Amino acid sequence: MAADGADDELVFLPLGGSNEIGMNFNLYGYGPPHDRRWIVVDLGVTFGDQSTPGVEVILPDPTYIEDYAHRILGIVLTHAHEDHIGAVAWLWPRMKAPIYATPFTAFVLREKLREADLLDEVEIIEVPLGGTIDLGPFHLELITLTHSIPEPNGLAIKTPLGTVLHTGDWKIDPDPLLGGPTDVAAIRRLGDQGVLAMVCDSTNVFVDGRAGSEAAVRGTLMPLIAGLKGKVAVACFASNVARMDSVCRAAEAAGRRVCLVGRSMRRMAAAAKSVGLMADLQPFLEENEAGYLPSEAILYLCTGSQGEPRAALARIADGTHPHVTLGQGDAAVFSSRIIPGNEIPIRNLQNKLADRGVRLYTERDHPGIHVSGHPCRDELADMYHWARPQIAVPTHGERRHLLEHCAFARDLQVPQQLAPRNGDMVRLAPGRAEVVDETPAGRLYVDAGVLTPENGEALRERRHAAFNGVVSIAVVLDRKGRIASGPQVRALGLPTDADYPLDEVLDDLAEEAETALNRLSGQDRGLDETVETALSRAVKKASQRIWGRRPVVETTVLRI
Known part of the structure; x- marks a missing residue:
């Protein structure tokens, strides 16, 4: 394509997700600086920790783009993880642009908007897998990838100044169990046509080898669950529908019925069934029904693998769950990894379960019960070999991840590498890629249902009181x-x-x-x-x- 005007620029602006893992909020702008048109890619949250007492959900601050809301052509969601769609219900009223998503992601989003009483206001356009979206100077093609949730998509963002491959979250799983494998042919085709820049997942850049396949996890879970006695609880990320499917099939093979425990488990199961997944499984038991079955005949599939205090497994460990109890002779399987920062709550949760006589199975002692949803170094090398971008722009990582990703891309002979921070506006074209502006890029805290600034007085006082x-x-x-x-x-x-x-x-x-x-x-x-x-x-x-x-x-x- 030829450029529309001499002053046109193609810029990338992360307002969340660069220098951190989570809270993804990326913008692409096209046109002259005084009249750019924008698209938003993902609008996610991150979660509070011990440094934010009373705050569980944290959002990216949209102040910069809010001033140009009338120039936002659309919000495109790559997949349905909370760190990619969790902020939509909170921040959409500040942008009011149409939202584009594939069917599974659209189902999950509608449930969130219904809870926020916004469903009738937000325009959601469903896009088929492999579909295209035309938004002004942006022509987007959805590239099927694999990840730990159904329907993950990379975006080929084509503009008159070049094509950007925005990977979103991904891995290379040759046997993903649910959904198709990575569309290598489409990525190679982009590489042949020419990729200006690749904005790429950096989560596992320090990990050698490959992340592994969900099929291998199923192969490990089947004999493990078959050999367990008593009641069995399995904790995994609710969004990992392939893992849920594997646990359910392992339970059925062992003669157990499955009970979903936790709202997000039930929500994700409904979303999966809405797009034809998990359709041939036995009906799930309600929590109040499961208690009537013999211990050897039930498996509880639970939320709370990260030690979240209000999740199902935490209440079971505390003995406060109204329907589910675990004790001596029962088992709890953690088919998940420890997200950095959650070590203490997970350890406390596991100690409480152990104190009740529950035997624990984790990836530390049973490595095959979990695989990551993000690419390790060999997979990154494959992606760069297929796409052959001129510019590497790492995202979805802390500072050390982004800098290591740049070094890795340099070793792979990528001509340019740039590791922006949140708020750095990167001009991708024309000319050499560089940071041309710095914009506000803070955080908003959801504090008792109210959006407050990152360093608001209430939280400062709470921290002060907590320490002093x-x-x-x-x-x-x-x-x-x-x-x-x-x-x-x-x-x-x-x-x-x-x-x-x-x-x-x-x-x-x-x-x-x-x-x-x-x-x-x-x-x-x-x-x-x-x-x-x-x-x-x-x-x-x-x-x-x-x-x-x-x-x-x-x-x-x-x-x-």
């Missing part, structure tokens, strides 16, 4: 500013010992507060803000002396 504790002071003053009652002091989250019990500590803090109040002039005592500041400073200073910490101090002044 909380002290509250209440004092009642009369009309002349004299103390009528108090100061009364309470403390939360602060330690004491037998030599300095809590009641003595609180008395000392109250004395410090009273002394500070008595130092104020009569005029200052009439000002609530001045009184609160004096009491707060005195108590913080005393707390620093007693505990070596400066807790959150809440001061209340009442007047009679």
Whole structure:
């Protein structure tokens, strides 16, 4: 294709998913800088951790592209994982562009939009596998890949200035069990036509060899489950429908019925059946039905492989699940990997199950019960050999992953390599690829159902309180500013010992507060803000002396 105008540029802008694994949010722009047209590729979430108390879901900040929402031609989803579609319901109202997805992904998305009461507002255009999408200067072709979820797609994004292969998440699985294998012929054809740039998954760039096949996992699960006694629970990622299918078939071969435990398990099973997958399995048992079967006749397929506190397996381990119990002689199979950062909650979950007498089976002691959904180095080499891009742009990785991916691409003789951070606008064409602008690229936290800025005051205070504790002071003053009652002091989250019990500590803090109040002039005592500041400073200073910490101090002044 010939370029439309001398000022036209093709740019790539990651606002999530570069320098991190998860929260994918990628933009491609075409046209002159003052009048670019945009497409969005994926709109995902990441999840909170111990550094974000009370926050479970984190979104990319769309502020930059929100200002150009009228120029967004469409939102294209590569597949249905949460880190690729989980932010749609939250952020679509800020963009209001049509969404393009294959049938399985569209089914999952509709359920999410229904929960958010947005289903009737959002235009979803289903695209068949291998289909095409025309959006202004962008002509997109869907390339069938394999991954750990049905219908993963790479995108061949063709523009007048060149073609970009955006891989999304992928691996090379010669026997994926559900869905077709990687469309190598289509990728080779792109390479023959010429690929300007490949924006590629970097998750396993440090791992030699190949990720492995789902068929091999099924071959391991079959004899393992056949040899287990008692009740069996299997934890896996609900989105890995091929794994769910393998577990179900292994259960049926062992004479067990399957009960899905966890909302996302049921949702993914429904999505799979909507596109004709898992159709020939026995009907799943309801949780309240499964309890009537003998222990040897039931298998629970559970959410919670990452130790999520509200997931099904965590409630089973805590003994708080209303229908499912596991105990001595039962087994729990973790057909999943540990996502970095989840080591502690998974270990705690497994310890609770072990304490109940449940025998554990993990990929550490049974390596064949899980394979990754992302490409290892040999698979990356294959992809570069087929596509032969001029520019390598790693994504879906932490900084160390992206830089290693660039080095690997250089070893594979890719002429240019560039590892952008979130917010780096990369001009892919014309000319040599380079970062030409830096845009805002923050995060939004879903805090109690409210979207808040990444460094919002509420979370800062919560972190402060979590580390330093909380002290509250209440004092009642009369009309002349004299103390009528108090100061009364309470403390939360602060330690004491037998030599300095809590009641003595609180008395000392109250004395410090009273002394500070008595130092104020009569005029200052009439000002609530001045009184609160004096009491707060005195108590913080005393707390620093007693505990070596400066807790959150809440001061209340009442007047009679």
